Every structure is written in structure tokens, then in C-alpha cells.
Amino acid sequence: xxxxxxxxxxxxxxxxxxxxxxxxxxxxxxxxxxxxxxxxxxxxxxxxxxxxxxxxxxxxxxxxxxxxxxxxxxxxxxxxxxxxxxxxxxxxxxxxxxxxxxxxxxxxxxxxxxxxxxxxxxxxxxxxxxxxxxxxxxxxxxxxxxxxxxxxxxxxxxxxxxxxxxxxxxxxxxxxxxxxxxxxxxxxxxxxxxxxxxxxxxxxxxxxxxxxxxxxxxxxxxxxxxxxxxxxxxxxxxxxxxxxxxxxxxxxxxxxxxxxxxxxxxxxxxxxxxxxxxxxxxxxxxxxxxxxxxxxxxxxxxxxxxxxxx
Numbered sequence: 557x558x559x560x561x562x563x564x565x566x567x568x569x570x571x572x573x574x575x576x577x578x579x580x581x582x583x584x585x586x587x588x589x590x591x592x593x594x595x596x597x598x599x600x601x602x603x604x605x606x607x608x609x610x611x612x613x614x615x616x617x618x619x620x621x622x623x624x625x626x627x628x629x630x631x632x633x634x635x636x637x638x639x640x641x642x643x644x645x646x647x648x649x650x651x652x653x654x655x656x657x658x659x660x661x662x663x664x665x666x667x668x669x670x671x672x673x674x675x676x677x678x679x680x681x682x683x684x685x686x687x688x689x690x691x692x693x694x695x696x697x698x699x700x701x702x703x704x705x706x707x708x709x710x711x712x713x714x715x716x717x718x719x720x721x722x723x724x725x726x727x728x729x730x731x732x733x734x735x736x737x738x739x740x741x742x743x744x745x746x747x748x749x750x751x752x753x754x755x756x757x758x759x760x761x762x763x764x765x766x767x768x769x770x771x772x773x774x775x776x777x778x779x780x781x782x783x784x785x786x787x788x789x790x791x792x793x794x795x796x797x798x799x800x801x802x803x804x805x806x807x808x809x810x811x812x813x814x815x816x817x818x819x820x821x822x823x824x825x826x827x828x829x830x831x832x833x834x835x836x837x838x839x840x841x842x843x844x845x846x847x848x849x850x851x852x853x854x855x856x857x858x859x860x861x862x863x864x865x866x
Contacts, residue, residue: 563580563587564613564616566647567619572774576779580779608651612654615656616658620643622635622643633691660715665831666687666694666831670688671685687827690827709788718790718791719793720794724738724768724771725770744756753816759820760827761822763800763801765801765831776846791838792838796832802818807850808853
């Protein structure tokens, strides 16, 4: 990518899109295009095509998506599959027809089978049943992967698909009805500390293991792969290390300074037992993460507190 190229970041107000914009700006890119939902509804096909015809971006980071945690995914699956299919279908097709030089599609580690061997290798895609609590979202993301791959095969369109692990960082969603586990823990434990509550309740058993990547590392990897990777096969982005939800809750409590008890509600679902990505493919290209988990949680908590009660 040339520093003067027109680069469209779809979803710039989200956790991932915002981090990609910050990364591009730090690298000196001067022609970054963004649109809010009010300015461009990505589920509106005609509006998306008109935007691409008018703007003609050279590169596209497709970070726009409807996302959420177990509660949101399991209670609103129709919204998750419909909106994500519309967003990615409109953007990928419009990018191809308008002559975009390269598109990076951001998937999710939930595309892998629930009981796949660990760590998750890229070739495990479509080899088994998905986790039921987020299968609608996962199917939408798999469709996006196949669309990018199919446009490459049939039309020679230069698109790549990357699969990030669980992400967190400044700009995350801390709404307890729709957030992922790490921001939810930060909010719950912070509020318990402020209120002087003796305990905090966490969903599930605390035994599932998850991998967490700071969003600034994800943005760094995405910009790196836009130049360094060119293949139809997906590529994982992660740290290659995981922790149990119980260990994570204890770490967040320590960072927050909360000394109460962590209680587990075992009537609530755990989700997938373990999700650890095999990142040997990415490491082989010369990229590795820089932000440690404790360091990243501390910075995210500091950002959260600075925003006031959310």
C-alpha cells in the first residue's frame, strides 16, 4: 500500500475498525475513508454500490460486523446472520466491481468446529459441528470466507480472510447484555468494587479456556498481512496462549483491585470448552504480538474508567 492510496475502513467506529484507523494513521497513511452508519447503511446494497463508485478505494479493510457475546448471539441469532450476510455480501461484491486492488475480510475464531483439536489450525474449517450458542454468526462469517475465496477463484479478485482470536482493548463494548467475556468481567468487577459488594457472579464453570489478543496487535497484524499475505486460504491471528475464564477473572480482579469472591453460575452456558489458535502460519511470516495480557487489561481498564460509568 502506498501512503497516498485511498483506503476504506468499514466499521471504523467499532473496536477493530477504530484500531485499524489508528494504526494506519501512525504509519502515515493520509487518505483513509470512513463512513458512519448514518452516512452509509452497509445493509443497503444500492447505497454501498454508489459509495464505491463515487469513492473508488484502492484497499478495503472489512471490519464492519454485528458482534456480541454468548447472550446476544444465543437470543438474537436471526439478526446476527441476516445483518452480517448483508454487510459482507454488499461490500465484497461492490469492492470487486469497483476495481479495489485488495480487500481484507475479518472473520472470527468461532468459525471452527466446537470440538476441533487444539490448537485450531486453519485447515480445521468445515470439519465438524459449530458451537450452538453462536452458530448463526459463525455461518455468516464462513459465508464471507467462501465469498472472498470464490471471487478470487472465478474473477481473480485479490481478497484475503483473517481469523482473529478473542479481541479486547480501548473502544470495546461494555454493555453486559451484548459484550464479550473480558469487557463484561472488567465492568462487573469494577462495579462490585465501587459498590463494596462481597462477590461477583460469572457465567458458567470458569473452566473454558480462551485466548485474548489486544486490538492494537490485531490492527498491526491486519496492516502487515495486507502487504505480506496473498492466498485464498484463511490465516489465524492470535497469541498462541490461552487462560481459563477463572484465571482471567482473577487477573481482572487483581488489576481492578477487587478483593471479593468470584462466584460461578453453573446453570449458565460455558460455550466452547477451548479456543486456542495455531498461529504458526502467521509467525512464519515474521509477525508476533507485542502487548501482554496483564498489560493490555490494565490499559483497557484505565480507558474504561476514564470514560465514566457505562
